[in-house]
Amino acid sequence: MDVEIIGTGITGFGMFVDTRMRELAARAVDQALEDAGVSGDEVDLVVFGNAAAGLITGQEMIRAHTALGGSGVAGRPMVSVENACASSSSAVHLAAMAVASGAYRTVVAVGAEKMTSQDRTLAGRALGSAVDVEEVGAAEGPVFMNIYAAEARGYQERSGASDRDFAMIAAKNLRNGSLNPIAQNRTPLSADEVLAARTIVAPLTRPMCSSIGDGAAACVLTSAALARKRGRPGVRLLATSVGASTAVDTGDIVSRTAAAAFEQAGLGPGDVDVCELHDAAAPAELIIMEEIGLAAPGEGAKLVREGDTAIGGRIPVNPSGGLLARGHPIGATGAAQIVELADQLRGRAGARQVESARVGLSENAGGWLVNSPAACVVTILGAPA
Amino acid sequence: MDVEIIGTGITGFGMFVDTRMRELAARAVDQALEDAGVSGDEVDLVVFGNAAAGLITGQEMIRAHTALGGSGVAGRPMVSVENACASSSSAVHLAAMAVASGAYRTVVAVGAEKMTSQDRTLAGRALGSAVDVEEVGAAEGPVFMNIYAAEARGYQERSGASDRDFAMIAAKNLRNGSLNPIAQNRTPLSADEVLAARTIVAPLTRPMCSSIGDGAAACVLTSAALARKRGRPGVRLLATSVGASTAVDTGDIVSRTAAAAFEQAGLGPGDVDVCELHDAAAPAELIIMEEIGLAAPGEGAKLVREGDTAIGGRIPVNPSGGLLARGHPIGATGAAQIVELADQLRGRAGARQVESARVGLSENAGGWLVNSPAACVVTILGAPA
Numbered sequence: 154m155d156v157e158i159i160g161t162g163i164t165g166f167g168m169f170v171d172t173r174m175r176e177l178a179a180r181a182v183d184q185a186l187e188d189a190g191v192s193g194d195e196v197d198l199v200v201f202g203n204a205a206a207g208l209i210t211g212q213e214m215i216r217a218h219t220a221l222g223g224s225g226v227a228g229r230p231m232v233s234v235e236n237a238c239a240s241s242s243s244a245v246h247l248a249a250m251a252v253a254s255g256a257y258r259t260v261v262a263v264g265a266e267k268m269t270s271q272d273r274t275l276a277g278r279a280l281g282s283a284v285d286v287e288e289v290g291a292a293e294g295p296v297f298m299n300i301y302a303a304e305a306r307g308y309q310e311r312s313g314a315s316d317r318d319f320a321m322i323a324a325k326n327l328r329n330g331s332l333n334p335i336a337q338n339r340t341p342l343s344a345d346e347v348l349a350a351r352t353i354v355a356p357l358t359r360p361m362c363s364s365i366g367d368g369a370a371a372c373v374l375t376s377a378a379l380a381r382k383r384g385r386p387g388v389r390l391l392a393t394s395v396g397a398s399t400a401v402d403t404g405d406i407v408s409r410t411a412a413a414a415f416e417q418a419g420l421g422p423g424d425v426d427v428c429e430l431h432d433a434a435a436p437a438e439l440i441i442m443e444e445i446g447l448a449a450p451g452e453g454a455k456l457v458r459e460g461d462t463a464i465g466g467r468i469p470v471n472p473s474g475g476l477l478a479r480g481h482p483i484g485a486t487g488a489a490q491i492v493e494l495a496d497q498l499r500g501r502a503g504a505r506q507v508e509s510a511r512v513g514l515s516e517n518a519g520g521w522l523v524n525s526p527a528a529c530v531v532t533i534l535g536a537p538a
Numbered sequence: 539m540d541v542e543i544i545g546t547g548i549t550g551f552g553m554f555v556d557t558r559m560r561e562l563a564a565r566a567v568d569q570a571l572e573d574a575g576v577s578g579d580e581v582d583l584v585v586f587g588n589a590a591a592g593l594i595t596g597q598e599m600i601r602a603h604t605a606l607g608g609s610g611v612a613g614r615p616m617v618s619v620e621n622a623c624a625s626s627s628s629a630v631h632l633a634a635m636a637v638a639s640g641a642y643r644t645v646v647a648v649g650a651e652k653m654t655s656q657d658r659t660l661a662g663r664a665l666g667s668a669v670d671v672e673e674v675g676a677a678e679g680p681v682f683m684n685i686y687a688a689e690a691r692g693y694q695e696r697s698g699a700s701d702r703d704f705a706m707i708a709a710k711n712l713r714n715g716s717l718n719p720i721a722q723n724r725t726p727l728s729a730d731e732v733l734a735a736r737t738i739v740a741p742l743t744r745p746m747c748s749s750i751g752d753g754a755a756a757c758v759l760t761s762a763a764l765a766r767k768r769g770r771p772g773v774r775l776l777a778t779s780v781g782a783s784t785a786v787d788t789g790d791i792v793s794r795t796a797a798a799a800f801e802q803a804g805l806g807p808g809d810v811d812v813c814e815l816h817d818a819a820a821p822a823e824l825i826i827m828e829e830i831g832l833a834a835p836g837e838g839a840k841l842v843r844e845g846d847t848a849i850g851g852r853i854p855v856n857p858s859g860g861l862l863a864r865g866h867p868i869g870a871t872g873a874a875q876i877v878e879l880a881d882q883l884r885g886r887a888g889a890r891q892v893e894s895a896r897v898g899l900s901e902n903a904g905g906w907l908v909n910s911p912a913a914c915v916v917t918i919l920g921a922p923a
Contacts, residue, residue, distance in 0.1 A: 154641065173672065198780065204599050207592030207667070211676055214589050214622035214668040215905035218782060218912040222670070230780040231913075232628045233620040237599035243617045247632050254638035256539065256802075282592070283599040285607070287558065291596055395583065395615040397603060417641075520600035527603040528616075 154417075156249045157380045157387030158372045158534070160189025161492040166337040166368035166480035174206065174267035174367070179224035181369035181488075182263055186225050189373035190385065193225030196373075197257040200248045201233045202241030202264040204484035204519070205279035209270060217263075226261055235484075236395075237283045237519030238431070240264060241370065242487025242530035246393045248374050258379055264488030265369035276365045280483075283520045283527075292521075295353055298362050300521060301434035302354040308440055309356070312451040316356045320347035321457050322435040323360045326471050329464060330478025332504040337366050337480030361435035363481035370488035372495070377538075388495045389535035391512070392417035398525040406529045407444040407516060414514070414531040415446075422446035425468065425533075426510040427497050429490035431518045432475040438462075441516055442470065445531075464505055472497065472505045483519075490515035491532055498536040511536045539802075541634045542765045542772030543757045543919070545574025546877040551722040551753035551865035559591065559652035559752070564609035566754035566873075567648055571610045574758035575770060578610030581758075582642040585633045586618045587626030587649040589869035589904070590664035594655060602648075611646055620869075621780075622668045622904030623816070625649060626755065627872025627915035631778045633759050643764055649873030650754035661750045665868075668905045668912075677906075680738060683747050685906060686819035687739040693825055694741070697836040701741045705732035706842050707820040708745045711856050714849060715863025717889040722751050722865030746820035748866035755873035757880070762923075773880045774920035776897070777802035783910040791914045792829040792901060799899070799916040800831075807831035810853065810918075811895040812882050814875035816903045817860040823847075826901055827855065830916075849890055857882065857890045872902035876917055883921040896921045 162184025164177045178201075186193060201217035212219055217231040236243040241264020248262035268276040281292040308314060324344045330336035342350075342360055350358040380387045394417060396410030415421055422445060430445075432438040439453035447468055448456050456462050462470040473479045473493035476486060494513035496502045513534045520527030547569025549562045563586075571578060586602035597604055602616040621628040626649020633647035653661040666677040693699060709729045715721035727735075727745055735743040765772045779802060781795030800806055807830060815830075817823040824838035832853055833841050841847050847855040858864045858878035861871060879898035881887045898919045905912030 154639070175672070207598050208596070210671060211593070212667055212671040213592050213664065214620065215670075215907070215912040216620065218905060218907060219670045219672065222907070228782060230782045232632065232780065235599065235601065235618040235620060247617065247635070250632070250639040250641060251635045253641060254539070254635040256635060256638060279598065282597055285600075285604045286595060286597040287560070287604065395617065397613060397615045520603060522600070522603060522607070527600040 154249065154253050154390055155377045156252045156374055156390040157377050158390060158495050159375055159380050159385050159387035160185045160373040161495045162188060163335055163370040163489060163492045164368050165335045166366050166482060168269045169367045170269045174265055175220045175223055177367060177369040178220040178263060178265040181371040182221060182224045182226055182261060185371040185373050191259055191373055193229065195259050196226050196229045196261050198251050198260045199226050199229055199231035200244040200262045201231055202244030202484050203233060203266060204235055204237055204240045205266065208279040208282055209275045220265055236528045238483045239487055239517045239519035239528045239530045240484040242517040242532060243395060245372060245488060245491055246395055246530060249390055249393050252374050252376055259373065259375045261371060261373055262488060263371040264485040266482035266484035267367045268365040268482055269367055285522060297433060298354045298357055301437055302357050304440060305356055305436035308436055312454060314454040316348060317344055318454040318457055319356060319361055319435040320344040322438050323347045323477055325463050326432060326475045326477040327360065329472050329505055330474025333474050333479060336474045336478050338478045357434055363433045363476035366480035366482045368480060368482040368485045370485050370492045372488060372491060386537040388498050388537055391535045392533040394531045396529040398522055398527050404525040406525050407441055410529040410531045411445040414533050418533045420512065424512050425514045427469050427472060427507040427513045429471055429473060429493055429515040431516055432471060432477050433481060435477060438470060445516060464507055469507045472507055487517035487530060490517055494534050498534055539634065539638050539775055540762045541637045541759055541775040542762050543775065543880050544760055544765050544770055544772035545570045545758040546880045547573060548720055548755040548874060548877045549753050550720045551751050551867060553654045554752045555654045559650055560605045560608055562752060562754040563605040563648060563650040566756040567606060567609045567611055567646060570756040570758050576644055576758055580644050581611050581614045581646050583636050583645045584611050584614055584616035585629040585647045586616055587629030587869050587873065588618060588651060589620055589622055589625045590651065593664040593667055594660045605650055621913045623868045624872055624902045624904035624913045624915045625869040627902040627917060628780060630757060630873060630876055631780055631915060634775055634778050637759050637761055643760060645759045646756060647759060647873060648756040649870040651867035651869035652752045653750040653867055654752055670907060682818060683739045683742055686822055687742050689825060690741055690821035693821055697839060699839040701733060702729055703839040703842055704741060704746055704820040705729040707823050708732045708862055710848050711817060711860045711862040712745065714857050714890055715859025718859050718864060721859045721863050723863045742819055748818045748861035751865035751867045753865060753867040753870045755870050755877045757873060757876060771922040773883050773922055776920045777918040779916045781914040783907050783912050789910040791910050792826055795914040795916045796830040799918050803918045805897065809897050810899045812854050812857060812892040812898045814856055814858060814878055814900040816901055817856060817862050818866060820862060823855060830901060849892055854892045857892055872915060875900035875902055879919050883919055
């Protein structure tokens with residue numbers, strides 16, 4: 154595809170009730186511009202991913218313009234993109250298309266979300282709109298954790314995985330998060346502590362569930378030719394694939410989307426050195442590994458037990474801490490995964506660096522329709538040439 | 539750019555309180571697929587433009603998936619795009635980039651909006667989110683008509699245009715709308731009748747203001763090479779340009795965006811045979827004509843008086859009836875303009891056909907930041923080769 158990421162930016166993730174989304178978005182974008190050595194005037198297009206500002210702040214229509222009015226890209230052409238929890242990986246996807254089309258030289262993709270507010274019910278209401286509101290009504294309560302709990306129990310039945318296996322994933326991701334200065338949850342917990350924590354929906358305890366939060370992440374994309382000309386070879390975008398599901402789907406959206414991405418990249422699961430998977434709840438990490446082909450069916454838990462998915466293991470998963478530890482400000486998550494992989498592939502992930510990482514994969518899912526995520530985006534990145 | 543529109547679809551526009559957005563969206567998409575001779579399975583990506591469903595129906599996050607679940611493209615990869623009243627011209631823009639990138643063969647762009655509902659306050663609240671809600675508060679009352687009235691008075695001061703000139707525009711567009719079977723307002727009025735109607739904000743009377751409504755429009759895009767191979771040469775996408783404004787902008791967003799589009803197409807204002815302009819209020823049509831260069835500064839009213847902008851005139855403007863007569867279901871308007879131009883360039887606009895139209899231009903603006911629309915998209919189309 155000949156598209157590269159030449160700069161990234163990310164804010165701290167957390168619950169920042171008094172910080173506005175525009176501050177977070179501007180911070181991530183300005184950092185990405187500086188990292189790329191690009192001025193705002195050189196940016197031809199901005200694709201802004203956000204999932205829920207309409208319901209949380211009442212701002213629809215011109216989310217990008219209001220969020221970025223104080224940033225270096227203010228006044229540049231921009232559009233807003235929504236795809237539930239996959240909003241900002243979708244933004245990166247569309248930004249990549251814009252560069253690959255030849256119509257644009259330099260495009261910025263942003264993901265930002267501000268879920269906390271004085272009114273604590275708003276984030277829940279916004280999350281509840283990730284289902285078919287007219288058909289099934291806006292979801293109430295811990296809707297996604299109910300879904301993940303049901304998936305976890307199904308997985309346990311077919312694979313024999315234990316609650317402790319899920320706890321080990323949360324413990325691993327919290328350990329990784331403790332090494333990530335921007336993570337929301339940086340306190341490591343042992344598997345025993347995870348198991349002993351408050352139950353949200355059995356078998357999920359609190360540390361096995363991602364929490365709401367605020368944050369933003371951004372990438373600057375350009376063509377490989379232009380990056381070379383600038384003397385700054387970027388992280389190569391080897392594949393970006395968007396999948397969708399429907400009410401009659403068979404639930405294999407993640408497998409299908411990953412297969413399409415591998416085909417684009419001319420690679421297979423065995424080529425992946427590091428990955429960021431959508432662990433909105435701990436069991437999801439296992440299930441997704443198998444859906445993508447990073448583990449054989451029913452074998453995911455074994456990899457976790459043997460430390461293969463830890464940093465230093467055979468196939469490190471969620472070195473950033475994932476959604477469980479880095480946090481999950483929904484519209485920012487996809488871009489945050491890609492920023493983490495770019496850092497890993499540029500060898501600047503600090504204490505959580507995966508040695509000799511050459512190929513990274515992120516999987517970002519969003520929404521829910523009957524028995525499957527509504528959307529899924531798989532991105533494959535390669536180390537700078 | 540080598541991208542063509544090979545099929546279009548559009549619903550009737552109007553106030554359909556009991557019709558759901560998904561029915562409108564599916565109807566437009568299925569019609570476009572049939573027109574293109576393409577099956578839903580052949581569609582690689584759908585870009586869904588919608589501006590306000592979050593605030594009107596509570597559906598955010600997965601607007602595309604819920605709106606299109608009953609259409610021919612159900613289950614195909616899809617994303618939702620928001621850019622205020624320019625949402626669906628932005629969707630066409632991103633769809634064109636996706637085709638031009640070479641990553642996709644066939645992409646559908648859709649615009650859909652459902653503004654009417656049992657609760658009549660919702661559409662107003664949604665429109666009020668097209669400003670910077672945090673900075674100036676959600677707009678209340680006929681905010682956009684206040685803006686257009688102020689612009690109209692400023693234009694009158696510098697050009698000497700009369701209220702009657704504005705009334706003549708409304709009368710022309712209603713006449714055009716009376717020839718358009720899908721138009722919301724199909725009752726022609728004389729300029730005298732327009733002047734005598736109820737004042738909304740002086741100098742604007744009711745027929746000089748677009749009204750809320752419901753509707754959907756869709757286009758199927760593919761590469762020129764693929765269109766040729768299928769034996770169905772399409773309408774050529776000669777340019778698609780997105781502009782944005784900021785709080786410190788000088789208000790020339792429309793001129794800048796149009797100039798960029800003309801440069802892309804290698805054409806100038808004199809080459810345009812037919813256009814669809816964003817006449818959310820009647821005076822806007824005049825002002826936009828001058829901003830784009832279709833009329834010299836201060837000369838727009840003269841063209842209207844002399845019938846130059848009527849069907850059969852030198853440069854017909856809004857043969858569809860424009861926003862004033864076809865209607866303005868915000869997220870559907872940009873796609874509807876493009877569908878009208880495609881019909882004109884394919885010689886199938888029936889009673890409102892502009893003879894020998896070879897080049898069409900649409901201008902679609904959205905949102906408001908201090909003294910300017912926040913977003914603007916200009917699209918230039920060429921007749922099939």
